[in-house]
Structure formats: C-alpha cells, structure tokens
Amino acid sequence: MNTTLVCKGVSGITYNLIRQLGAGGEGSVFTIQGNNDKVAKIYNKKILQNRTLRDQRERKLKAMLKLDLPVRVDGILRLAWPLDILYQQGVCVGFVMPIISDMLGIYDIQRCWRADSNNPSTKKVLKIYPEFTWKYSVQFAYNLSWVVSYVHSRGIVIGDLNYNNIFADTKTGAIVLIDCDSFDITDKQTGERFPCEVGFPEMLAPELQTGGKLKGRFTKETDNFTLAIHIFRLLMRNADPFGGVSSPGPSIPAVASGNINIINGNCPYVRKCALTIPAWAPELSILPPNLQNLFKRTFYYDAMTSLKRIRQRATAAEWCRELITLAKKDTDNSLVKCRRNEYHVYPIHNTKCPWCKCEQPVKTRIVSNKPVQPANTNNNIVSGQVSSKSSSGGSQAIPHTTYTIQTARRKPYLLYCVIIICGLISGIIFKDAGSEAILQIFGEYLEPAKCVIIISIIASIGGILLAHHFEDSYIYAKSGIPWMLLGCIVLLIPPAVAIAAGAAAAIVTYIMGALSTLLIVIFGIVILCGCLSGS
The missing domain is CATH 1.10.510.10 (Transferase(Phosphotransferase) domain 1)
Structure with a gap:
C-alpha cells in the first residue's frame, strides 16, 4: 500500500511518510522519505477520534522524550524508543522511532x-x-x-x-x-x-x-x-x-x-x-x-x-x-x-x-x-x-556485543601474590597476640614461632578465598590498584578469627555450665523424690 502523509515533528522536522510497512492494534507503520534508520507509527482512527485517549498518548510521548534515553549503546540499537512526536494540523497523530530489521x-x-x-x-x-x-x-x-x-x-x-x-x-x-x-x-x-x-x-x-x-x-x-x-x-x-x-x-x-x-x-x-x-x-x-x-x-x-x-x-x-x-x-x-x-x-x-x-x-x-x-x-x-521485507540468512558469529562481552585486562596472579604476602605478614604481626589468645581460650601455651605458621596459613587461606570471590571484578576493572586493598582485609582475618573463637568458646562454656547445673538440679530432684517415696 503506497500513500503520502506529511507530518510535522515536535522537533520542527517535516516528515514525508511514503510506504506502509504494516498495521497493528494501535496503528500503522510507514517508511520515511530520505531516512532509512527511522520509521513512523501513525495511530488508528479509534485513537485519533477519541480526544481523551489521543491527548493521553501525546502526554506519554512527551514524558518519554523528557527521559532523554539513548536508544543506542556502543552504536548498537537496544530500544525502539520514540524519537519525535508527529503532528498534523496541530493534532498528535503518532511518533518516529528507530527501524528494526534483521x-x-x-x-x-x-x-x-x-x-x-x-x-x-x-x-x-x-x-x-x-x-x-x-x-x-x-x-x-x-x-x-x-x-x-x-x-x-x-x-x-x-x-x-x-x-x-x-x-x-x-x-x-x-x-x-x-x-x-x-x-x-x-x-x-x-x-x-x-x-x-x-x-x-x-x-x-x-x-x-x-x-x-x-x-x-x-x-x-x-x-x-x-x-x-x-x-x-x-x-x-x-x-x-x-x-x-x-x-x-x-x-x-x-x-x-x-x-x-x-x-x-x-x-x-x-x-x-x-x-x-x-x-x-x-x-x-x-x-x-x-x-x-x-x-x-x-x-x-x-x-x-x-x-x-x-x-x-x-x-x-x-x-x-x-x-x-x-x-x-x-x-x-x-x-x-x-x-x-x-x-x-x-x-x-x-x-x-x-x-x-x-x-x-x-x-x-x-x-x-x-x-x-x-x-x-x-x-x-x-x-x-x-513488514514485508524478509531477513537475510547466512552464518553469523556467536552473538555478543563490545559492551556486554568484555576482555580481561590483567591476570589474577598479582592479586593472589599480594593476598598471600599479607597473610604471611599477619602471622608476624599477631604472633604474640595469638599465643595469648590460645592460652586464654584453650589453656595451652603455644610458642610464637608456631603461631606465626598457624596464623599465616589461616590468613592466607581466607585471603585466597576472598581473592577468588572478587577475581572477575579485579581482572575486568579499569584499575587493579584499588583491589589490592583486599590485602588490608586479610590482615584483619587473624583478629577476627580470634574474636570468633573466643566468642564460640565462651558460648560453649556457658552452655556446658548451664547443662551441668541442669543435670545437678535434675539429679537432686530425682534423689529427693526417691527419699520422699521411701519414707
């Protein structure tokens, strides 16, 4: 179906609509003369003859234009978003949008x-x-x-x-x-x-x-x-x-x-x-x-x-x-x-x-x-x-875009090295505190030299797990330097473990004490009941 419609855009551009591509529930889609990237959607009579409905459509289109949403990212079309509002004799009749093909x-x-x-x-x-x-x-x-x-x-x-x-x-x-x-x-x-x-x-x-x-x-x-x-x-x-x-x-x-x-x-x-x-x-x-x-x-x-x-x-x-x-x-x-x-x-x-x-x-x-x-x-x-145009076939590459499919910027080895070094340093820093904590919690004295080994292993393992969790973020980040600060977190792992162990020991001690008291009370009640029944 060939037709000629002339519409004025809210942008001031005049659009000559040449050929109808298709029709749907709300209107028809037309090609625009001299523009292969855009098409025009013209509302049907049901909408155009209903002033309330037509005005609502116009207000919504204006609200969408105010959002100033880019329809292309990295040069690739993502949305068939309204780009301009079309008028005839001052009446909103439709809008311009990107053409979607292939x-x-x-x-x-x-x-x-x-x-x-x-x-x-x-x-x-x-x-x-x-x-x-x-x-x-x-x-x-x-x-x-x-x-x-x-x-x-x-x-x-x-x-x-x-x-x-x-x-x-x-x-x-x-x-x-x-x-x-x-x-x-x-x-x-x-x-x-x-x-x-x-x-x-x-x-x-x-x-x-x-x-x-x-x-x-x-x-x-x-x-x-x-x-x-x-x-x-x-x-x-x-x-x-x-x-x-x-x-x-x-x-x-x-x-x-x-x-x-x-x-x-x-x-x-x-x-x-x-x-x-x-x-x-x-x-x-x-x-x-x-x-x-x-x-x-x-x-x-x-x-x-x-x-x-x-x-x-x-x-x-x-x-x-x-x-x-x-x-x-x-x-x-x-x-x-x-x-x-x-x-x-x-x-x-x-x-x-x-x-x-x-x-x-x-x-x-x-x-x-x-x-x-x-x-x-x-x-x-x-x-x-x-529309009447069919898609061209042929072999295509695996679907991806330059925006969504990233390329690794760096290898993760440096991050793991920093994490392990911080783990070893934490063993040296907290060796004395570790000996004291073990003595208080478990009642056993452990030489600082042995504490260095234990603390370093615990901190390094915790750090490696942490680095593994954030590995993708590190290798794809614009700068890897901020991620090196994970090493500071590794330094805090030993005291955190010590605090958690102390809390756990305190809770276990409390529970054991409560159970012992409860058993004594129950045992006492049983003996008392036996004495009373014997008398």
Missing part, C-alpha cells in the same frame, strides 16, 4: 532444539546460526538481562515484557525491546503515571493476576519476575518454570482467572508442588549453583508467601553478573562439549551430558503446557508490526 524473535531462540529438525523455530534459528549451541542461549539471556538492567537504571518500568516484544539483532546478537510506547512510564516533572495495561497471564508476576484482569501496578520487581521466566526458557530447553505434568492427569493449563500455577507458586523445578518436571525437560541442577540460587529466590513461594518474597527476586543486574562468566566469547573453561554430540554444550560441573538425557524421540515425550504461538513470527519487525 531480527529474530526471542520465542524462536527459546524453541530452537536440534533434535526437532521439523520445528519451524529450529529451522529459522539454524539458518542464521548454523553452529547454534546452548552457549548462544546463554549469551542471549545475558544480553536480555543487560537491556532490562539498562532500562531499570533509568528509573523506567517495562511492564508487558512478553515474548512478542523481545527480539535479537542477528547482526550483533544484542536484544532489542520493541513496543516501548506501552512501557509503564511516570512523568518526572508532573508526576503523572501512564500505566501499562496489558500482559500475558503466563508471563505475569502473581501479584498482578486475578479475575482475568490486571490488578496492582507494574514495578521493577514484576519485570524481574518475567525476566526470570524468559531466562529460564532460554537455559532450560524452553521449559515453562510453572508448567509440568500433573499427577494424575494432563498438564495444567492457564485458566481464565489467570495462571493458577504462577498464583500458587507451582514451580516443580524449585519446590515440591502439584506438578512434576516433564521427561523432556532438564532439572535445575544442570545449571551452576549461582544461577540455581537466582531462580530459587524468584520462583520459590506459594500463594501465602508470594507477596512477602517480592523483594527477594533476582534483579536484572544480578543476572548480568552471574551470566557473564558463561557468556564470555573467549572463555569456555566453564563449559564442556559432549563427546557424542558436538552441539551439546553444558556447564562443566555436570558429570554427564544433560542434553543427551533429555533428548528423546519427539513422539515419546511428555509435553507440558506451553504458551500460544505468537502471531508475529517474521524476522523483520518494526515496533511489533510485521
């Missing part, structure tokens, strides 16, 4: 499994990434966490973070969020809130679900809940964390009043509930313990405790910190390849390939409840609208 839906990546060669999503993903492995899923999970963390850091709540609004740029591997005009926005100047009013039951936090309608308001915590579901699907072979096999009977579906499994916290991967894990899905134990813990913090609740545990949910920033090790492009020490299938890549702590265990013939698998296939499955998406 994209792959997050739902296709989640559903990609080589064993399902007839799966349309598998065919689509392997056409673009023929070497696709689980590590790709990890990197997409990291990039998704990053963009959510980026939006949250600007004080913005996403709201409807469903799989139709999340796409991967096949050229860079970056995750791009679309339909940003539906975000839950608050005007920082006027205080007016423009709530997100839509959501999929299988993606919403429990506090938002009731009677088939949204209740409450979207928050960063509700975003974190939905984010965890997407990450779970990416890492766990598209398994629904709140789906599974009911016993007896078929899988429990989402109901009209909301997703009953989410409301009741029926996640069989983190706690015992009415569901069991389907045969084709892996167990949570295949993931490193740090990732398991984030899922448990987010999904471990029931109908009575869901509200109390909202603040315990893993944040997008935490997911970034825990996923980065597995997502690094040049570091595979944490992952291994299956000897039987080179495309089976999994965390190194597994003694056997978890994917071989899960990989059963399709006809024999027990299938759990899965969400409805999204309507928008084409590769070239413009803010949720399907």
